[in-house]
Amino acid sequence: MAYIFITGSADGLGRAAARTLMDEGHDVVLHARTPGRAADLADLAAHAAGIVTGDLGSADETRALASQVNGIGRMDAVIHNAGIFLEPTRATTPEGHARTLAVNTLAPYLLTALMDRPERLIYLSSGMHRGAGDSLDDMDWTARRWNPSQAYSESKLYVTTLALALAHRWPHVLVHAVDPGWVPTKMGGPGAPDDLELGHLTQTWLAVSKEPAAMVSGGYWHHRQRHIPAPEALDPGFQDRLLHRLAELTGVEAS
Template sequence: MAIVFITGSTDGLGKAAAQSLLDQGHRVVLHARSTDRAGSLGDIASRAEGVVVGDLQSGVETKRIADQVNAIGRMDAVIHNAGVYTQRSRGSTPEGHAVTVAINTLAPYVLTALIERPARLVYLSSGLHRGGEGSLDDLDWKKRSWDSAKAYAESKLHAVALASALARRWPQVLSNAVDPGWVRTRMGGAGAPVDLQTGQKTQAWLAVSDEPSALVSGRYWHHMRQQEPAGEAVDPGFQYKLLDKLQGITEVALSP
């Protein structure tokens, strides 16, 4: 049985994946943005291996999350599930970054760099990533007028590119990206066409399955099937520039 860390697991897709993995007999480490959110987890917290707390808007707290996970032990898999969708404004994190960028792009990168390297990495993306081209000229939205939909698309392009880049950089790690679809969550809304169980299934499966079809890397998935992502996401040149930008912004480097 595997031990899996899932970011953003107090509700929605993250909590659904945690429940699915626990029901299969796996061990799960949960993540909550705050102690109040952790307190709302109820029964699932007592079943979990642990609950780490920290706000992914903050670079300092993100690093503390990594420390808490490492104190529990090496994970077999990490599911980078946490994310935000439409933000009315750019906002400003404690380090001055756009909130969408900090949570959806910078935090997964920093956690990937600082958490002891697992056997599997899964990054939640979106089909909307195909609208995220051109992001590297102003990744942190310091020059452009704020566009929440474009910022989200760019962040989800970064998720696919990061997964693909790590598949090449760390060949011993299975690194994949998942589009869960438009799911009925607090973020997706009650009118979304995809139920929670369908939405969580692919990432939970990639995190623990020993089926040959799951033992692949550098792929982009939607509802248990591989799809072709945007060309920029799998372009090594784009990936190299993205990693360079992320290291410069966060002052955190990936190991070779």
């Protein structure tokens, strides 16, 4: 039995992952953006190890969320599932960051830095990360004209690179990135062609499995098959530069 925290578990892939792990007998800490959204977890609440709330688009709420989880106890695994897709405009956070960057990259980084270190970390990526390029200039889209697809692709390259950087730097933690595919969730839309079931089973497997493949850190996965990510994500120099910029943007170092 393991304690597992899943961000964005009120619906979609996060909810499916939570239900699967709870059905397997694990203790799952659920997360919703607001208390109102937490009401959507009523059917799972009786079997959950806890429910925490916090908007990942706010640095203050993300910090408070880390404290809530630490108050429950050290997790065995954390699945950084929450994310947002194509925002038509540069929506901003209370701190002035682009919300796409904040939710998809800065929040997983902050939670990783501030929570008690688990044995396993899983970050949700996307195949679109391969179209991001290798520039860290204007990560926050303060100078460029907003491009929803490019902003999303970059945010997923950053979180993929974060995962692989931590796999190298934290040898006692199993760290992976997962591309769940384009699945028919609220974010992916009803016409998404990929398999919703396969979309969440890779991260649940990586969170608890003792199979040899799951015990080798630093993987980039799609449907339980290990793939090669964008070369930038594997580049130690790019990893170092990204971690430096994330520390600058958040004021927190993941040491």
